[in-house]
Structures are given as C-alpha cells and as structure tokens.
Amino acid sequence: MRYNWFDRNLKWVYILPALLFVLVMMLFPILYTVWISFYEWSMSAITPPAFVGFANYIALFKDERFLDALFNTFYFTVVALIAEVVLGLAIAVLLNRSFKGKNIAKTLFLLPMVATPVAMGLVWMLIYEPTIGAANTILKAIGIHPQLFLASMTQVVPSLIVVDIWQWTPMVALILMAGLSTLPADPYESADVDGATAWKKFVHITLPLLKPTLIIATMLRLIGVLKTFDIIYATTQGGPNFKSETLNIYSYVLGFQYFKLGSASALLVIFFLIVMALTLLLIWMRKRLEAAS
Amino acid sequence: MKKKLFGTSAAIVVTAGMLAGCGSNSAPQASTSPSAATAETTATATSAAATSAAGDKPFAGQTITLVTANHPWSEALTPLLPDFEAQTGIKVKVENYFEDQLTQKLTVQFTAGSSTPDVFMYRPLQEGQLFFKNGWVAPLDEYVNQDADYDFKDISPSAVGTTTVDGKLAGIPIITEREILYYRKDLLEKANIPVPKTIDELVAAAKKLHDPGAEMYGFVARGQRSPLVTQLSSYIYSEGGDFMKDGKATINTPEAVKAMTTYGTLLKDYGPPGVLNMSWPQAFGIFAQGKVAFLTDVDSLYTNATDPAKSKIGDKVGFAPFPAGAAGSKPTNVTAWGLSINARTEHKDAAWEFIKWATSKEIVLKQQQKGNPGARTSVWDTPEATQSFPAELVQVIKESMKNGVDHDRPVVITVGEARDAVGEVVMRVITGEKDIQAVADKANANLQAIIDKDNKK
Numbered sequence: 001m002r003y004n005w006f007d008r009n010l011k012w013v014y015i016l017p018a019l020l021f022v023l024v025m026m027l028f029p030i031l032y033t034v035w036i037s038f039y040e041w042s043m044s045a046i047t048p049p050a051f052v053g054f055a056n057y058i059a060l061f062k063d064e065r066f067l068d069a070l071f072n073t074f075y076f077t078v079v080a081l082i083a084e085v086v087l088g089l090a091i092a093v094l095l096n097r098s099f100k101g102k103n104i105a106k107t108l109f110l111l112p113m114v115a116t117p118v119a120m121g122l123v124w125m126l127i128y129e130p131t132i133g134a135a136n137t138i139l140k141a142i143g144i145h146p147q148l149f150l151a152s153m154t155q156v157v158p159s160l161i162v163v164d165i166w167q168w169t170p171m172v173a174l175i176l177m178a179g180l181s182t183l184p185a186d187p188y189e190s191a192d193v194d195g196a197t198a199w200k201k202f203v204h205i206t207l208p209l210l211k212p213t214l215i216i217a218t219m220l221r222l223i224g225v226l227k228t229f230d231i232i233y234a235t236t237q238g239g240p241n242f243k244s245e246t247l248n249i250y251s252y253v254l255g256f257q258y259f260k261l262g263s264a265s266a267l268l269v270i271f272f273l274i275v276m277a278l279t280l281l282l283i284w285m286r287k288r289l290e291a292a293s
Numbered sequence: 294m295k296k297k298l299f300g301t302s303a304a305i306v307v308t309a310g311m312l313a314g315c316g317s318n319s320a321p322q323a324s325t326s327p328s329a330a331t332a333e334t335t336a337t338a339t340s341a342a343a344t345s346a347a348g349d350k351p352f353a354g355q356t357i358t359l360v361t362a363n364h365p366w367s368e369a370l371t372p373l374l375p376d377f378e379a380q381t382g383i384k385v386k387v388e389n390y391f392e393d394q395l396t397q398k399l400t401v402q403f404t405a406g407s408s409t410p411d412v413f414m415y416r417p418l419q420e421g422q423l424f425f426k427n428g429w430v431a432p433l434d435e436y437v438n439q440d441a442d443y444d445f446k447d448i449s450p451s452a453v454g455t456t457t458v459d460g461k462l463a464g465i466p467i468i469t470e471r472e473i474l475y476y477r478k479d480l481l482e483k484a485n486i487p488v489p490k491t492i493d494e495l496v497a498a499a500k501k502l503h504d505p506g507a508e509m510y511g512f513v514a515r516g517q518r519s520p521l522v523t524q525l526s527s528y529i530y531s532e533g534g535d536f537m538k539d540g541k542a543t544i545n546t547p548e549a550v551k552a553m554t555t556y557g558t559l560l561k562d563y564g565p566p567g568v569l570n571m572s573w574p575q576a577f578g579i580f581a582q583g584k585v586a587f588l589t590d591v592d593s594l595y596t597n598a599t600d601p602a603k604s605k606i607g608d609k610v611g612f613a614p615f616p617a618g619a620a621g622s623k624p625t626n627v628t629a630w631g632l633s634i635n636a637r638t639e640h641k642d643a644a645w646e647f648i649k650w651a652t653s654k655e656i657v658l659k660q661q662q663k664g665n666p667g668a669r670t671s672v673w674d675t676p677e678a679t680q681s682f683p684a685e686l687v688q689v690i691k692e693s694m695k696n697g698v699d700h701d702r703p704v705v706i707t708v709g710e711a712r713d714a715v716g717e718v719v720m721r722v723i724t725g726e727k728d729i730q731a732v733a734d735k736a737n738a739n740l741q742a743i744i745d746k747d748n749k750k
Contacts, residue, residue: 042706042707043400043404129567129575129578130565130566130567131508131565131566131567131579131582131584132578132579132582132584146566148566148567148569149567150567150570151566151567151568151569151570151571152567152569153569153724235570236570237517239517239518239569239570240516240517240518240569240570240720241518241569241720241724242518253709256397257709257710258707258709258710259423259706259707259709
C-alpha cells in the first residue's frame with residue numbers, strides 16, 4: 001500500500017527537494033519582504049515592527065532621493081543596454097568568420113566577464129583616479145584635458161556605464177555568436193546568387209533570423225543591468241552627492257545603514273514590480289514575434 | 294611621461310597592497326587556542342570580587358567566545374592569549390571578522406537573542422548607541438572599580454566618554470585615535486612657511502603652496518559625503534560648535550557653518566581634482582604620492598603616510614596638533630574600537646576577567662609597542678611604549694589627548710543617516726553653492742528629525 005502511494009506520487013516526490021528549496025529560499029523571502037514593507041521596523045529589540053499600511057510607499061514617492069535613484073537606474077539601464085547589445089552584435093558578427101587566432105581573440109574577449117566585479121570596480125576606480133589614474137594619463141598624452149570621471153556629478157554615471165559595457169558586452173557577444181552559428185546557410189547562398197551586398201544580407205537575413213536570440217540576450221542583460229550593484233558600490237557607493245545612486249544602492253543604504261527595513265522593503269517591492277513588468281513586456285514581444293513568423 | 298607612468302604604477306601597487314590587506318583573513322575563521330581545559334562546565338561563577346585573590350582561579354574550566362575585527366589589535370592579542378588561559382584557567386575561543394561583516398554578524402546574533410559571543414570588539418561611535426539602547430550590551434560600571442590594580446582612572450576620560458551611553462559604561466576603550474595635521478616638512482621649509490597653528494594660517498599656507506599647474510595641491514582630506522563627517526568634526530569643535538547640544542541639532546549655528554564652509558572651501562579651492570569621491574585611502578594615497586602639502590585625518594592611519602612601501606615622501610612627513618579655531622584647538626580624541634560584554638552571556642564574570650586582562654596596563658603596553666594606540670595615560674608616558682611611533686607624533690598625540698573631544702560624529706542611533714545629513718552641507722560647499730546658511734538650516738532640520746525619532750525609541 002505504501003509502495004503504491006509512493007509510485008502514484010513519484011513525480012511529486014522527485015521534485016519535492018527542488019520545490020522546498022524554491023519555497024524556503026525564494027518565495028518566503030519575497031513574501032516576507034512584502035509583509036515588512038507595510039511595517040516600520042528598525043531592527044530594534046525594544047520597539048517591535050509597527051503596522052503603517054502604505055505609508056512607506058507614499059513616503060518613497062515623495063522622497064526626492066528615491067525619484068533620483070529611479071531616474072539613475074533607468075538612465076544607467078537604457079544607455080548600457082543599448083550599447084552592450086549593439087557592440088555585442090558587432091563583435092559576434094566580426095568573430096563569426098574564421099580567421100587566424102580566432103580562439104585566442106574569443107578567449108580574450110571573455111576575460112572581463114569572468115573577473116570578480118568588486119575587484120574590477122576597485123581597478124577601475126584607480127584607472128579613473130583624476131590625478132594619478134591611467135585614464136587621465138592617456139588623455140593627457142593625446143592632448144585632451146584631464147577629466148574627473150567618478151568624482152564628477154555629471155560624468156559619474158557615464159563612467160560607470162563604460163565599466164558595465166566593458167564587463168558585460170562579452171556575454172551578449174557570446175550568446176549572439178551561439179545564435180549566429182545555428183543560422184541556416186541557404187538564405188545567404190540565394191542572396192549571393194541575387195548579388196546582395198554584405199550590408200543587405202546583414203539587415204535582411206541575419207537580423208531577422210537572429211531576432212529571438214537578440215531578445216533573449218537583451219532580456220538577460222536588462223535584468224542584469226537593472227540590478228547592477230557591485231561595481232557601483234565598490235567605486236562610488238552611490239556618490240558623489242547620490243548622483244550614481246540606483247534603486248539597489250538606495251535600498252541597501254536604507255536597510256543596512258539607516259536600519260529602515262520597512263522603507264527598504266517597500267523600495268524593493270517597487271523594484272521587483274518594475275523588473276517583472278519589463279521582463280513580461282519582453283516575453284510578450286518575443287511571443288508576438290514568434291506568432292508573426 | 295615616464296615619471297607619470299611610474300606614479301601610476303606606484304599607485305596601483307599601493308592599492309593592490311591595500312586590497313591584499315583587506316582580503317586576507319576576511320573569511321570568518323575560528324581558532325581555538327591550546328588549553329588544558331576541555332569541557333565547558335556550567336558551574337555558577339562566584340562573585341567577581343573573589344577573583345582578585347591571588348592564585349585563585351574561580352573561573353577555571355569556563356569557555357568564553359571572543360569576536361574580534363580583523364584589526365592589528367586582534368593580531369597582537371592572539372599570541373598573548375595562552376598567558377591569560379594559564380593564569381585564569383578560562384579558555385578563549387576567538388572568531389575573527391572583517392569590519393562590516395562584524396557589525397552585521399553581531400546585529401543579527403543579538404537580534405536573535407544569542408548568548409554568544411561573550412565578549413566582542415565594536416566601534417562605540419558607529420554601533421554603540423544601537424547596541425546599548427537595544428539592551429544588547431551589559432553595563433560595566435560595577436566592575437571597573439572593584440580592583441584597584443586595574444586603575445580605571447588611568448584610561449583617558451574622553452576615550453571613556455566615547456564608550457559611555459546614557460551615563461552607563463558600555464565598553465572599555467582599546468584603540469583610540471585623534472585628528473591631527475599632516476604636513477610636508479620639505480615644502481614648508483622651501484617656501485619658508487611656519488607650521489600652521491590656527492585654521493586661518495592653514496588656509497593661507499594651503500593657498501600659498503597650491504599650484505595645480507605643477508600638479509601640486511595645497512590641501513586634502515576626505516570629501517565623500519559620509520566619511521568626511523568624522524574629519525569635519527574637529528573643525529566644528531575648534532570653531533566652538535558641535536553637531537548637537539541637549540537633544541537639539543546645532544549644525545546651522547554660525548560656528549558650525551563657518552567650520553563647514555572652511556572645510557569645503559579648502560577642498561574646493563586648494564584640493565586635488567576629484568575630492569568628492571575621496572575617503573581616507575584616496576586622501577592618504579595622493580598625499581603619499583607627494584602631490585599635496587597638508588592633510589587632516591586621524592593619527593592611527595599615520596603609517597599610510599610614512600611607510601616607505603606605501604609612500605614616496607615617508608621621510609618628509611611632519612605631524613602637528615590640529616590647528617586652532619575661534620575656540621582653540623579641539624581635535625577629536627575618540628575610541629575607535631572598544632570591548633564589550635553581551636548582556637545575555639552566561640559567563641559575565643569570566644568575560645569581565647578577560648576584558649580586565651586585555652585592557653590592563655601590561656597588555657596595553659604590549660599592544661602599543663606593536664603600534665596600536667591605546668587609551669591609558671600611564672602607558673603613553675612610558676618611553677618603551679612609543680618606540681615604534683615617530684617621536685614628533687607621540688608629542689602631538691599627548692597634546693591632542695589633553696584637549697580632545699570624545700565624539701567625532703553625531704551621537705545618535707542611526708549614525709549612517711545622520712552622517713549623510715551633515716555631509717550634505719560640505720558637499721554643497723564643494724559644488725559651489727552660495728547660500729550655505731539655507732543648506733545648513735535644511736540639514737539641521739533633517740538631523741533634528743533623526744534625533745527626535747531616536748528619542749521615541
């Protein structure tokens with residue numbers, strides 16, 4: 001009898017460990033975050049969490065620092081994402097032909113991706129150091145006025161975007177290279193017969209065929225860029241003057257430096273919804289695309 | 294060009310060294326010192342008064358857990374632990390963490406109501422209020438005067454002030470630091486400028502030595518919003534101000550505004566490019582590269598300026614007491630690290646026995662010989678305690694201990710938020726804001742809100 005039960009429920013028994021893991025390690029923290037976001041709690045042993053309803057959310061939308069962080073997050077994401085996909089595509093197409101030393105070139109391109117982000121953040125901080133850093137040394141050598149980079153309120157986000165592009169373009173290139181290698185050869189052959197130029201082949205054959213892969217790569221990077229934390233925390237911690245403070249950095253500060261766990265949770269819930277909405281949008285686009293083709 | 298490249302690569306080496314320093318031992322490691330005692334007994338501890346009897350080992354067989362930061366103090370203490378274990382029969386289990394991990398670990402463990410660690414290292418000005426007001430720390434007032442040999446009065450009053458919360462002693466100071474003026478002896482001599490004794494003289498001298506065309510800058514200090522607050526504090530005190538007084542925020546007073554304007558202007562007009570992103574590693578880094586004439590920061594970091602492995606100008610560094618403002622020279626003299634007892638420990642008396650030993654004259658002397666500035670006046674007066682320090686620096690330290698102030702940031706529970714509120718004003722000075730009074734008024738209101746919230750807890 002017992003064996004029968006086991007046999008009948010075999011599929012559940014096998015997935016149980018994974019299911020438990022997801023419930024305990026992922027679903028519970030998310031639900032707990034939502035719960036805490038309706039409370040005011042400062043990790044105090046004397047004052048227990050106090051229910052405040054939507055007050056944390058309302059306060060956030062009145063908080064200039066939150067709105068700035070929202071803007072910084074989108075500014076960072078949009079610019080970095082576009083640059084990474086365009087550059088990644090260019091590199092993928094470039095490396096997709098055979099040439100001498102191709103494997104070495106591929107390996108070298110991947111190095112930034114495998115490096116530890118925090119360590120790389122510290123290296124970039126040194127490169128960007130205005131007086132003794134490598135970036136200004138090079139700029140001066142070619143006759144350009146030295147820049148402030150991370151210490152400038154206007155240049156800090158572009159400077160960080162460069163680091164992100166340097167680090168993550170290889171991943172986009174890698175995914176797209178995999179996509180390129182699966183493309184059929186026939187359309188190209190018939191295009192050659194019709195005398196199409198390389199550019200025409202790229203626009204009318206490669207791009208449309210590569211679209212599903214492009215959307216996957218974009219989606220993965222979108223989520224990645226949105227939640228960028230390591231390089232910003234290692235270099236500027238959101239400074240100068242909060243000008244590079246993204247939603248992630250602000251929530252960390254609210255939670256672990258100000259001990260405002262309710263506000264930090266509310267911010268993370270909002271952030272979660274934003275990431276979710278954007279991801280669903282991309283999935284929907286991909287479905288529509290598949291339906292159309 | 295070649296020289297520039299050398300400078301760059303030297304900077305890389307310096308940072309790499311710093312990284313290595315941060316990285317090693319950063320993983321929690323538990324080490325158990327060898328000891329004869331094996332089993333942890335649950336025997337109830339006799340009263341602490343009985344412990345002073347010579348040869349008596351009332352705590353023999355007990356085990357205490359000590360959590361330390363990855364700090365030179367802990368490194369110097371570990372080899373001495375077997376002596377303590379032999380003397381008392383108490384077994385000490387040491388866990389070592391990197392600074393930020395330490396705070397997080399302690400906060401989580403205390404929130405969960407754990408009875409371990411028994412003794413822990415903490416930063417009184419950063420976590421002291423939070424820990425004490427939550428009832429996580431056992432007050433030590435009843436212990437310190439039990440044993441005349443311990444000589445509690447010998448510990449510098451302002452250092453004790455730092456570890457005192459609501460009139461109760463929350464911890465014993467182990468590492469102290471003071472804000473001092475670092476300067477370049479060679480540059481001042483060449484320009485025939487005497488060492489600045491007042492803030493006005495400092496501004497004038499920085500102006501004179503500032504020559505950005507030749508990549509030589511007059512002054513550097515921390516310019517990042519939150520890190521700068523502790524270094525700004527001496528300027529505020531020396532002008533006669535403070536962050537708060539009797540529960541009222543006071544950073545919009547004329548004294549405080551003047552100090553913040555001076556600090557910000559020094560950085561804006563005579564500082565190197567990029568001060569807005571500088572904490573102490575960057576400030577010391579550029580000073581050590583020989584590109585700055587003056588630096589104000591704490592004395593405990595002096596090796597970053599003098600160590601030939603880190604500094605190009607190690608032999609040219611001079612030390613001076615913090616320059617005087619309208620209210621004289623009032624530098625910070627604070628406890629950077631202290632030792633405390635967990636309020637829920639089951640070995641309170643044994644834990645005190647350990648702290649008593651670790652902060653005794655004998656051990657503090659040994660610590661100081663290793664370069665760890667302690668809080669005992671008698672040790673500072675012992676010649677062999679200061680052999681490893683530059684002679685000039687010892688004088689400056691002693692001088693600063695006399696008129697030092699016992700806090701270097703607003704003393705509140707949410708220190709992080711308060712620091713950001715104060716730092717805002719200096720940020721705006723550096724970025725060229727004209728109406729500083731208005732900025733200071735707003736920052737003062739923010740700081741007041743933080744204080745009011747604390748009082749409700």
